[in-house]
Amino acid sequence: MDILVVDDDMAIREAAVQLIEDADHYAEGAEDSALAMDALKSTNFDAVLLDLYLAAENGLDVLEKIKAKYPRISVVMITGMGSIPDAVKATQLGALDFLEKPFSREQFALILQRIKRHRVLEEKVEELTEEISNTQPTARYTSRSKVMQDSLDILFRAAASSASMLLLGESGTGKSMVAKEIHARSSRKNKPFVTVNCPALSKELLESELFGHVKGAFTGAIRDTRGKVHAANGGTLFLDEIGELPKELQPKLLRLLQDWEYERVGETKTQTADVRVIAATNRDLEEEVRNGEFREDLLFRLNVISVELPPLRQRSEDLVTFAEKFLEFFAKQYRRDVKKFSKKAIETIQRYPWPGNLREMRNAIERAVILVRGDEIEPEDLPNSNVKIAGKNEEADGPWIGGEFTMDEIEQHHMERVLETTSTLSRAAEILGINEATLYRKRKRLGMK
Known part of the structure; x- marks a missing residue:
């Protein structure tokens, strides 16, 4: 690995560089953030060891600067006695770990091992991501069909908002893929995209899948679960085949859409969630409303932006x-x-x-x-x-x-x-x-x- 040591204490800096080289890695030292940023421009470092206090500089500010420009670089904070709360804050800002001064050779070796394991895991994720992309054809969001162009234009112009969306169309028209693309074009793109397949489960299990449950709520509920709404907090909840949602659950979904509130199965405590809901169906929901199978007020809430994806x-x-x-x-x-x-x-x-x-x-x-x-x-x-x-x-x-x-x-x-x-x-x-x-x-x- 290539590792940069940023510390204004020359003795600490040189000792760390020597330990890194003894472990058969490449190392460079920098005494302040300006030299560190210059070094990062010229060398593709795998990790940075960063002192929490750099003379007049705050290491947390330098950490934020490094992670903003080089988000994939692992950063380990070097801290002195009594600065553990700051080290914890550093991990919240993206630091991989922290090393307390004075450190032993064994402690330093463990940090290097941690950096290496993290690097290997990142490479594995990259390989898996590439492998997955190679098993799926690239989705196309352009079309020579005017009706499809018009549908995509409406959806993608509204993607940046948090408005609920309803995707209509026959089975196989790509509603789930379009929902993912809407999420990717929204301000929630760095938050989860969570899918719930409404016809896949019974009413009882679907309610638990959506909202979670507490231990003992029903037979087989051996532990508390959070549910998909909680998992999607801050992101997008995609409800596939919403036309199959049981009537008993429709008021609960309506409450979530109106007030962002819900309760887990078997619990009276109110939970809150900030989720953007995208629903899809191949059913005629207006017909379902007329037949008494779907709530009209729920349709209104889902139908803020509604687009039909045309069949092939x-x-x-x-x-x-x-x-x-x-x-x-x-x-x-x-x-x-x-x-x-x-x-x-x-x-x-x-x-x-x-x-x-x-x-x-x-x-x-x-x-x-x-x-x-x-x-x-x-x-x-x-x-x-x-x-x-x-x-x-x-x-x-x-x-x-x-x-x-x-x-x-x-x-x-x-x-x-x-x-x-x-x-x-x-x-x-x-x-x-x-x-x-x-x-x-x-x-x-x-x-x-």
Whole structure:
């Protein structure tokens, strides 16, 4: 490691430099903050040993200056007797540890080990972060589709505020990814982004997941838990599929949105939390309100900024771009020499309605990259359902994405094909991302049987 020792006491400074070099590391010394900052500019140091008192300078001020400009450098404060409270404050400002003077060779060796372990952990985090990024295609927040551009423009202009947001759209349209991007563009970006999947748990477990519980609140509650609201304090709470939130929990969420207050399960003490709520659903919440399944006042609170993310079939301008990005990503991930789609494969992609949206396209392209025999993807390399439905469209000369057809014609054609390939209305409604009542109304409006 490369370590900088900043101390105005020459004896201490030289002794520390010698101990660092004896441990086979590189070291430099500086007697004040000006020399220290110059040294940090010229050398990529891993750590700084910083005296708490530098003649007329306060080491805490120097610590803040170093961490502001070089946040990844580990800083260990060197303190004298009786300055432990200041050392504790230093750790709150970002110092890794503190070393009390006078120190022994053994104490100094332990500090070096601590710095080394911290450095190794940081490198491991960097490796894992890179590994994770390599398993996910880069999200795109630009679009050639005007309807998508307009949606993103509204969301990202409002990102800096703390207003609640409601993301609407079919399953697979990227609502969770957009929610993360909103958080990343907000003033809360350095605070947690916490997701709660509303349909995943029973009412009782979901309440505990959200608000936490105290020991003994219910069978299996063997210890106190804080809950996701507490975990998201200062940051963003993303409620996925909010339309599935049980009616019994809706007043409690409304109270959180109105007053920032809540209680843990089994406790009467009021807790507070400063969270920005982003909710997402593929349901028609206004219809749910009319049916008595969703509170109107809660919808108003969630609906401060509301945007619908259009399905992929309404973004024909982006279809090929997304497909090519997925192809490039998966070819690299699986080390396959697959360069492009054939002309017929492109036509198949453009004609297919993609009821599962981006999630379905990702899976389809990943499968094609794994199974393709050559360096070019053909229609037969895509999942059978894609080829079959796209083929029907072509044979029947029906409307297809990107053609000169009205939205009603495309919507009717898509619903007909989905109804043909599903055994129940509920399954068709699930694929279409609407409820059965909405499906019934749309079929009636379009004159479908």
